Each structure stands twice: as structure tokens, then as C-alpha cells.
Amino acid sequence: MSQSPPIYLDHQATTPVDPRVLEAMLPYYKGDFGNASSATHAFGWRAEAAVEDARERIAQCLAVDPNEIVFTSGATESNNLAIHGALNATPGKAGSVVATAIEHPSVLEAATAQRAFGHRDVQVPVAASGLVDPSEIAAAIEDDTTLVSVSAANSEIGVLPDIAAIAVDCHERGVLFHTDAAQAIGKIPLSLADTEIDLLSFSAHKIYGPKGIGALYVRRRRPRIKLRPLVFGGGQEGGLRSGTLAVPLIVGFARALELCVEEQEGEAARLRGLREKLRLEIERSVPEAVVNGDLEHRLPGNLSVSIPDVDGERLLLDLRGLAVSSGSACSSGSGEPSHVLLALGRDKELARATVRFGLGRGTAEAEIAAAAGALAAAVRKQNSR
Ligand SMILES: Cc1ncc(COP(=O)(O)O)c(C=O)c1O
Numbered sequence: 001m002s003q004s005p006p007i008y009l010d011h012q013a014t015t016p017v018d019p020r021v022l023e024a025m026l027p028y029y030k031g032d033f034g035n036a037s038s039a040t041h042a043f044g045w046r047a048e049a050a051v052e053d054a055r056e057r058i059a060q061c062l063a064v065d066p067n068e069i070v071f072t073s074g075a076t077e078s079n080n081l082a083i084h085g086a087l088n089a090t091p092g093k094a095g096s097v098v099a100t101a102i103e104h105p106s107v108l109e110a111a112t113a114q115r116a117f118g119h120r121d122v123q124v125p126v127a128a129s130g131l132v133d134p135s136e137i138a139a140a141i142e143d144d145t146t147l148v149s150v151s152a153a154n155s156e157i158g159v160l161p162d163i164a165a166i167a168v169d170c171h172e173r174g175v176l177f178h179t180d181a182a183q184a185i186g187k188i189p190l191s192l193a194d195t196e197i198d199l200l201s202f203s204a205h206k207i208y209g210p211k212g213i214g215a216l217y218v219r220r221r222r223p224r225i226k227l228r229p230l231v232f233g234g235g236q237e238g239g240l241r242s243g244t245l246a247v248p249l250i251v252g253f254a255r256a257l258e259l260c261v262e263e264q265e266g267e268a269a270r271l272r273g274l275r276e277k278l279r280l281e282i283e284r285s286v287p288e289a290v291v292n293g294d295l296e297h298r299l300p301g302n303l304s305v306s307i308p309d310v311d312g313e314r315l316l317l318d319l320r321g322l323a324v325s326s327g328s329a330c331s332s333g334s335g336e337p338s339h340v341l342l343a344l345g346r347d348k349e350l351a352r353a354t355v356r357f358g359l360g361r362g363t364a365e366a367e368i369a370a371a372a373g374a375l376a377a378a379v380r381k382q383n384s385r
Pocket of ligand 1: 012013073074075076077104106151153154155180181182183202203204205214
């Protein structure tokens with residue numbers, strides 16, 4: 001008996017490559033396979049031209065200069081480059097990084113790892129809404145603070161803190177500001193033209209582009225940000241990230257971002273409508289469900305709900321027909337409750353009994369009713385045991 005595939009509602013984990021993106025990439029796997037660093041022949045020149053064109057288009061989407069875009073393997077590497085790079089830019093000088101307690105592990109672990117180099121890391125708590133009060137960030141800045149890192153959108157609960165205000169505070173105190181925009185880019189308006197953001201991480205596979213490519217925006221003027229590279233070698237990307245450039249992925253990345261920016265307004269409204277439909281349906285059929293995180297300052301396609309008095313593991317098993325994410329750290333295989341939900345004040349059991357719905361480009365209205373129905377049935381099944 002063939003089983004239909006689960007309904008994909010995990011767009012915060014990753015997204016399918018848009019066919020328009022794949023089409024843009026294909027020539028660079030075929031005839032145009034050159035190395036962008038080969039300066040002696042046409043294969044290299046064409047590859048280099050494709051990379052520079054992509055860089056320009058990405059820069060345009062963010063209203064920044066093309067030479068402020070550094071290609072990496074993804075947001076994990078971009079976050080590591082920003083944190084490691086800023087703290088170790090001046091050899092022998094100890095610094096510190098201030099981040100919120102709900103940052104992605106690639107920020108928090110990168111910050112903790114800096115202890116081995118003589119630096120400090122500070123975690124600032126968030127409110128029950130998941131939002132951080134900018135004044136709490138300002139209060140955590142000390143004389144040795146090099147960098148503040150606050151994500152533009154949280155990966156689990158989708159909340160959108162006031163990063164523009166935090167960035168202004170940072171510059172007033174002479175501190176760099178980094179934001180992890182892996183979840184935010186292409187989903188909410190994000191122009192860097194009039195912001196004080198110094199470093200911004202993003203990734204292609206969250207925006208219907210290919211996996212394995214991302215970028216770090218590095219401010220070049222007022223002030224020019226100095227970073228120590230993580231990867232040394234042939235000196236690509238202005239010496240900040242050596243290694244042969246992934247031309248097809250870079251071309252796909254640019255197309256993916258352009259499409260998201262072009263379609264952002266309409267798609268955001270559509271997803272917000274579907275998300276609200278899902279929320280209201282769950283509110284009606286599972287009234288005990290608790291929504292995690294602020295609803296107003298939130299990604300349009302994200303809904304995270306916790307269900308009191310149910311076994312989280314069993315809940316996920318009973319939701320096999322839905323591709324959703326749980327409230328535990330599955331990425332590490334540890335099954336530990338999510339640090340984000342604990343930081344919101346949820347207890348361990350409630351944190352484990354959490355479902356993150358990530359709606360996206362492929363999500364249809366009929367799937368919303370099916371998802372809400374599946375959740376209600378899974379909860380009823382446990383309550384009747
Ligand atoms: C907020 C955030 N930062 C960083 C990452 C890591 O991105 P990548 O998979 O591109 O390394 C993710 C992906 O889960 C994320 O949601």
C-alpha cells in the first residue's frame with residue numbers, strides 16, 4: 001500500500017529549491033563549469049562574471065555594496081566568521097560577545113568557543129514573549145564588549161526583536177552589531193541602507209535556494225569592519241574566506257533571494273493569513289494549547305504551540321503525517337528540550353510537547369485544516385488513553 005508523503009510544514013528547517021532557481025543554476029554545472037579564480041581563460045572569466053553578477057544582485061536586494069558580501073557555506077559559517085572574526089581581529093586583545101539566550105546554536109556555541117581564546121560570552125534573557133528588551137542588551141555591554149549578536153528572526157518561535165534600535169545602541173557605545181538573518185531574509189523587509197548593522201548572516205536553503213551556500217554582509221564603511229578569517233588559503237573573498245567559489249550555488253542563491261524579495265509582500269500576507277487560520281483552528285480544537293512567542297512581531301509563516309499534559313515524543317509519533325519540527329534539540333540527536341522554549345519559561349515537559357509549524361511557498365489552504373485536524377486527533381488520542 002503506498003502512503004502519501006507527509007504534509008511539509010517545516011520551512012524553517014529548509015525549503016525546496018524553486019524550479020526557477022534550479023534553472024538558473026544548471027548552466028554552471030554544464031558548459032560553464034569554470035573556476036572563478038582561473039584568470040587565464042574564458043571558462044574562468046565566465047565563472048567569475050557569474051559570481052560577480054550574483055554578488056551585485058544580492059547586494060542590491062539588501063541595499064549594500066557588492067564588496068560587502070562574503071560568500072560562505074551557510075549561516076552557520078557566517079555566524080562563526082562574524083563572532084570568531086570580530087573577537088580575534090586584534091591579536092592579544094581580550095573581548096566579549098553579548099547575545100540573547102535564544103540565539104541559534106551556531107551563535108551561542110561559537111560565542112562559548114571563544115573562551116578558549118581568552119574572551120567572554122554573555123547571554124541576555126528574553127521576556128516571556130521571546131522578545132528582548134533593547135535596554136537589557138545595552139545594560140549588558142561592558143568595557144570589553146566587542147560585539148552584540150541578536151537574530152533578526154528566531155528560528156523556533158519566529159519572533160522579530162527590534163534589531164534596528166539595538167544596533168543604534170551598539171554604535172553609540174562603540175560596539176559592533178551582528179544579526180543572524182537566516183530566518184528573516186526574504187520574508188520580512190530587510191534593507192541595510194539606513195541601519196547601523198555591521199554584520200549580517202544569511203543562507204540560501206531557507207529561501208528556496210540550494211543548500212551549502214550562504215553569505216556574511218561585512219560593513220566596509222563608517223566603520224570598516226576588520227575580521228580574522230576562519231579559513232585560510234587562496235585568498236578568495238578578499239582573503240576573508242578562501243576556497244574555490246561554488247559558482248552554481250552562488251548563482252542560485254542570488255536568484256532565490258531576488259524572487260523572495262520580489263514576491264515578499266504578497267507571500268507574507270498569504271502566509272500570515274494561513275498561519276492565523278491554523279492558530280484559530282488549533283485554539284478551537286485544542287483549547288489548552290499554548291502559543292509560544294509574540295504574535296505581532298513574528299515571521300508570517302511561523303507558529304509554535306505547546307500542549308500541556310501530553311508526552312512530546314508520542315505526540316510527534318502520532319503526527320507522522322505532518323513534517324513538522326519538535327521542541328527538542330533533534331539536530332544534535334540529544335532529545336534535550338529546546339533552549340529557546342526553556343528561556344521563555346516553559347518547563348521541560350511542556351517544551352518537549354511542542355510543535356513548530358513552518359509554512360512556506362508550497363503550503364496550500366487545504367493543508368492547514370489537515371494539519372490542525374491531525375494535531376487535534378493526536379492530542380485526543382493521548383487524552384483518551
Ligand atoms: C536562525 C538560524 N541561524 C543559523 C542557521 C544555520 O543555517 P545553515 O543551515 O545555513 O548553516 C539556521 C538554520 O537552522 C537558523 O535558523
